[in-house]
Amino acid sequence: QVQLVESGGGLVQPGGSLRLSCAVSENMYNFNDMGWYRQSPGKQRELVALINVGGVTTYAESVTGRFFITRDNAENTVNLQMIALKSEDTGVYYCRARILRREYWGQGTQVTVSS
Numbered sequence: 001q002v003q004l005v006e007s008g009g010g011l012v013q014p015g016g017s018l019r020l021s022c023a024v025s026e027n028m029y030n031f032n033d034m035g036w037y038r039q040s041p042g043k044q045r046e047l048v049a050l051i052n053v054g055g056v057t058t059y060a061e062s063v064t065g066r067f068f069i070t071r072d073n074a075e076n077t078v079n080l081q082m083i084a085l086k087s088e089d090t091g092v093y094y095c096r097a098r099i100l101r102r103e104y105w106g107q108g109t110q111v112t113v114s115s
Contacts, residue, residue, distance in 0.1 A: 001025075002024070002025055002026055002097060002104040003024075003025040003104075004022055004023070004024055004025070004095045004096070004097060004104055004105065004106035005022065005023045005106055005107070006020060006021070006022050006093065006094065006095050006106045006107065006108060006109040007020070007021050007022075007023070007109060008020040008021050008109060009093060009109030009110045009111045010110075010111070010112070011112045011114065012085055012111070012112070012113055013113070013114070013115050014085060014086060014087055014113055014114075014115055015084060015085065016085050016113070017081070017082060017083045017084075017085065018082045018085065018111060019079060019080070019081050019082070020036065020079065020080040020082070020093055020095075020109060020111075021077050021078075021079050021080075022034070022036070022077060022078045022079070022080075022095030022106060023076065023077055024076045024077065024078065024095075024097060025076075026076070027073075027076065028053075028071060028073055028076055028078070028097075029053060029073065030099060031053065031097045031098060031099055032052065032053060032098050032099060032100065033050055033051060033052040033053065033097075033098050034050070034051055034071065034078045034095070034096065034097045034098070035047060035048070035049060035050035035051070035069070035095075035096050035098075036048045036049045036050075036067075036069060036078070036080045036093055036094070036095060036096075037093070037094045037096055038089075038091040038092065038093045038094070038111075039091050039092050039094070039108075040088070040090060040091035041090070041091070043091075045094070046060065047060055048060050048063055048067060048080070048093070049063065049067055049068075049069035049080060050069070051069045051070070051071055051078065055071070057069055062088070063082075063089075066082065066083050066084045066085075067080060067081065067082050067083075068080070068081045069081075078095060080093070082111075085111075085113045086113060087113050087114060088113075089111060089113050090111060090112050090113050090114070091110075091111060092108040092109065092110055092111075093108060093109050093110075093111050094106055094107075094108045
């Protein structure tokens with residue numbers, strides 16, 4: 001069973017930075033793509049950033065230029081560097097891995113942006 005474990009969330013002031021990490025239990029080349037999603041209070045879960053097996057990245061418009069997704073194949077981790085955080089970035093951030101139509105999710109890590 002694939003396991004994804006997120007870490008790095010916390011409380012940060014507006015304008016601050018955080019780095020999220022997702023540890024994957026399998027070789028990441030097994031997955032078509034991996035991504036970070038978030039669920040903000042009162043909203044549906046939404047895609048934040050995606051990286052495919054070839055390293056091509058996709059970002060939600062709201063985070064473009066502020067969030068950066070990377071993968072470390074040697075360490076089997078997918079990371080999300082977040083800068084210039086805004087209050088609307090608050091939410092639970094989930095790591096997701098996909099093999100064809102099968103998806104695997106982590107338990108999520110809370111990010112709160114507040115002064």
